[in-house]
Amino acid sequence: MIQTTPLTQATIDQYNQEGWCLLGRVMEDETIEKLRAEEAKFRNRPLHYDDPGPNPPTLFRSQMTAYSAPVRDYGLNGPHIPLVQQVLGANLAWIYTQFVTKFPDADKGKSEFPWHQDNGYAKVLPENNMTVWIPLDDVDLHNGCVWVVPRSHLNGILPHGQKSADSWHLEVPVEGDGVPAILKAGEAVAFTGLTLHRSKLNHSDAPRRAFFMQYVDANGTIGNDKVPVVDKPMVYVVSGEADYFRRPQSPAK
Numbered sequence: 260m261i262q263t264t265p266l267t268q269a270t271i272d273q274y275n276q277e278g279w280c281l282l283g284r285v286m287e288d289e290t291i292e293k294l295r296a297e298e299a300k301f302r303n304r305p306l307h308y309d310d311p312g313p314n315p316p317t318l319f320r321s322q323m324t325a326y327s328a329p330v331r332d333y334g335l336n337g338p339h340i341p342l343v344q345q346v347l348g349a350n351l352a353w354i355y356t357q358f359v360t361k362f363p364d365a366d367k368g369k370s371e372f373p374w375h376q377d378n379g380y381a382k383v384l385p386e387n388n389m390t391v392w393i394p395l396d397d398v399d400l401h402n403g404c405v406w407v408v409p410r411s412h413l414n415g416i417l418p419h420g421q422k423s424a425d426s427w428h429l430e431v432p433v434e435g436d437g438v439p440a441i442l443k444a445g446e447a448v449a450f451t452g453l454t455l456h457r458s459k460l461n462h463s464d465a466p467r468r469a470f471f472m473q474y475v476d477a478n479g480t481i482g483n484d485k486v487p488v489v490d491k492p493m494v495y496v497v498s499g500e501a502d503y504f505r506r507p508q509s510p511a512k
């Protein structure tokens with residue numbers, strides 16, 4: 260397994276103060292191959308809850324943890340875990356995962372994923388929840404790398420509007436471009452649930468495959484009604500523990 264270098268205090272400070280940082284290489288070639296194979300398998304398999312219809316500009320395959328041993332193994336034990344623990348602490352829960360395959364689409368211009376905060380889709384507390392985004396192909400300005408807006412996490416959840424009537428994407432208007440995360444396959448960019456990010460079009464002639472996971476303190480909550488994350492399906496405690504008994508019991512009948 261790859262030996263990651265522990266994050267320096269400067270990198271941890273960057274995550275907390277700027278809302279994002281690079282984690283370096285966190286996935287070895289063998290795992291990249293395994294996850295590419297999983298992506299290919301699920302790309303062609305209709306899933307009852309996640310079916311975008313034929314030829315979507317971008318394909319999302321979410322919460323593959325129940326379906327895929329390689330996904331589970333990586334999300335629970337990957338070399339990135341000690342780095343995530345350095346920032347979020349020893350009680351760590353893995354709450355979400357997704358393959359994002361952005362197809363070549365320059366002419367149609369539909370594969371853009373507009374500026375948003377992950378917590379604009381689902382409110383997670385504490386808000387330093389971390390998305391670890393890892394391309395399974397080298398990414399750059401040409402094929403649709405992710406961009407982040409430094410310090411955008413300092414203003415809480417911003418109002419998100421619907422991108423268009425035929426899209427479920429939410430969008431925050433942003434002036435300027437932010438910073439592109441140009442990465443080799445297997446390297447990672449990490450950002451908070453409040454950090455504005457987006458990806459632009461894929462102008463190459465090959466699909467741009469990516470895989471991301473989201474982590475939070477194991478005592479964290481999700482949704483406006485603050486449901487403990489550990490009460491949600493497909494959430495895994497990676498390390499440490501959660502206080503499973505903090506939710507009031509229903510009164511005896």
Ligand SMILES: O=C(O)CCC(=O)C(=O)O
Pocket residue numbers: 357359361372377403405456457458469
């Ligand atoms: O992989 C991408 O292009 C961006 C995906 C993303 O930001 C998301 O699903 O929240």
